[in-house]
Amino acid sequence: MPINIISNAKEKLSASGLMIGATLFFATMGMCVKFASASYGTGEIVFYRGIVGAAMVVLITRASGETLRTRLPAMHAWRSLTGVSALGLWFYAIGELPLATAMTLNYMSPIWMALLLIGGSVLIGGGRVDARLVCTVLVGFLGVVCILQPTMEPHQLWGGLMGLLSGLLAAMAYLQVTALGRAGESEARIVFYFSVGSICAGALETSLISGWHAHTLRGLGMLLAVGVLATLAQLLMTRAYRIGGTLVIASLQYLGIAWSLLYGVLLFDDPVTGLALLGMGLIVMAGVAAARLRQSVAPANRLPKPETHSEIP
Numbered sequence: 001m002p003i004n005i006i007s008n009a010k011e012k013l014s015a016s017g018l019m020i021g022a023t024l025f026f027a028t029m030g031m032c033v034k035f036a037s038a039s040y041g042t043g044e045i046v047f048y049r050g051i052v053g054a055a056m057v058v059l060i061t062r063a064s065g066e067t068l069r070t071r072l073p074a075m076h077a078w079r080s081l082t083g084v085s086a087l088g089l090w091f092y093a094i095g096e097l098p099l100a101t102a103m104t105l106n107y108m109s110p111i112w113m114a115l116l117l118i119g120g121s122v123l124i125g126g127g128r129v130d131a132r133l134v135c136t137v138l139v140g141f142l143g144v145v146c147i148l149q150p151t152m153e154p155h156q157l158w159g160g161l162m163g164l165l166s167g168l169l170a171a172m173a174y175l176q177v178t179a180l181g182r183a184g185e186s187e188a189r190i191v192f193y194f195s196v197g198s199i200c201a202g203a204l205e206t207s208l209i210s211g212w213h214a215h216t217l218r219g220l221g222m223l224l225a226v227g228v229l230a231t232l233a234q235l236l237m238t239r240a241y242r243i244g245g246t247l248v249i250a251s252l253q254y255l256g257i258a259w260s261l262l263y264g265v266l267l268f269d270d271p272v273t274g275l276a277l278l279g280m281g282l283i284v285m286a287g288v289a290a291a292r293l294r295q296s297v298a299p300a301n302r303l304p305k306p307e308t309h310s311e312i313p
Contacts, residue, residue, distance in 0.1 A: 015244025018236045019252040025233035027259030029226055030094055030103055031267065036222040037095030041210030045226060046088050047202025052227020054195035061188050068192050072183055079176035079190070080197025086169035087198065088205070089162045096159025098270035100261035101147055104280050105163030107254065107287060111140035112171035114290040133293055140286035146279025187238055191231075250291040254284045 036045050061068055070076060086106075093102040114133045148160040180190050206212055213219075240249050257280055264270030 015240045015249060016252060018240035019244065019249050020255060022233045022236035022240060023253060023256040024259050025229045025236065027099075027103065027256050027263060029229035029233065030099055030260055031263045032222045032225040032229065033091050033094045034099055034268065036219060036226060037091070039216065039219045040213050040223070041206060042088050042092045042095065043202045043205030043210050044213065045091050045202070045223065046084065046198050047206060048223040049087070049227050049230060050195040050198025050200075050202060052224060053231050054192055054199065056228070056231045057188055057192040057195060061192070064188075066186060066188055068189055070185065070189055070193065072180065072185060075176065075180055075183065075185075076190070076193040077197070079173060079180060080194050080201075082169050082176060083173040083194050084197045084201045086166045086173055088201070089166035089169065093159045093163030093166060097156055097163060098276075099264035099268060100257055100270065100280065101160070101276065102163050103260040104147060104257050104283055105144070105160060106166050106170065107257065108140060108144070108164060108167030108283060109170040109174065110250075110287040110290040111137055111283070112168045113174065114140075114293065116171060116175075133290070136286050136289045136293060139282050140290070143279040143282030143286060146275050146282065191234065251288045254287065257284065 033045060040048075058068070090102065090106045093105060096102075097105075115137050118133055118137065144164060148157060148164075177190060181187075237249075237253075240252075261270075261272070261280075265272060
């Protein structure tokens with residue numbers, strides 16, 4: 001018995017360590033996106049992010065002997081549509097807002113999931129809506145009001161709205177990821193076809209709207225870092241959720257906001273206000289509560305338990 005206890009403790013510790021590393025990688029990726037946005041458009045960053053991600057997944061699947069052939073192209077297409085849209089809006093928000101603010105708004109997805117749960121319960125006539133979920137959503141949006149305070153510049157307000165929308169689309173993408181997983185699709189295939197969608201959408205937007213930009217050595221380094229860091233972070237996070245407790249790992253994911261705040265202050269001179277910090281704290285508390293409540297009500301409502309949050313919505 002003592003040996004089993006020690007083994008379980010080591011496994012949980014390793015899961016926590018993996019999650020902490022994943023949040024650091026995601027925050028560092030956000031930092032690279034912010035640097036890259038000075039030289040490239042959002043569509044370009046999404047395009048190169050997709051190329052790097054797809055290449056890494058191909059190498060991984062070849063090494064493991066797994067196939068990328070799928071029986072569910074339509075489901076992958078819908079997942080890519082919502083996920084790539086969320087990714088593009090998030091990258092745009094990173095370029096327009098303080099790094100920690102953009103990160104926090106994207107982490108609204110668990111709160112959006114709670115709102116979708118409430119809406120689904122009302123539409124299907126599933127009885128009374130859980131008052132705790134309603135309170136969670138209200139607290140989360142109170143946090144948004146604190147962050148998107150009236151003192152923000154008009155262009156920052158638009159970036160804030162885009163960041164908020166990215167969280168909603170990410171929540172919708174999580175539903176598709178859950179459905180694909182239940183249909184038997186592997187994580188590698190899900191990530192691969194998402195990356196293909198990123199390549200197609202990024203190329204289309206850049207060719208028709210923003211235009212392509214010339215490369216510099218620094219710019220190429222940032223683009224490569226975005227793809228590598230995002231893919232590594234996703235792998236660490238997936239492993240953490242697989243071997244660790246869902247609620248513990250879901251709570252640790254919000255360390256990404258702290259890392260981003262640190263990067264923003266040290267590298268971009270981002271302002272830090274008490275009201276914005278309060279808003280971040282409210283969103284973190286609401287997100288953790290939403291994850292806990294979704295786990296408790298998901299079996300009864302046949303809705304997904306807390307999903308892996310990632311930059312890959």
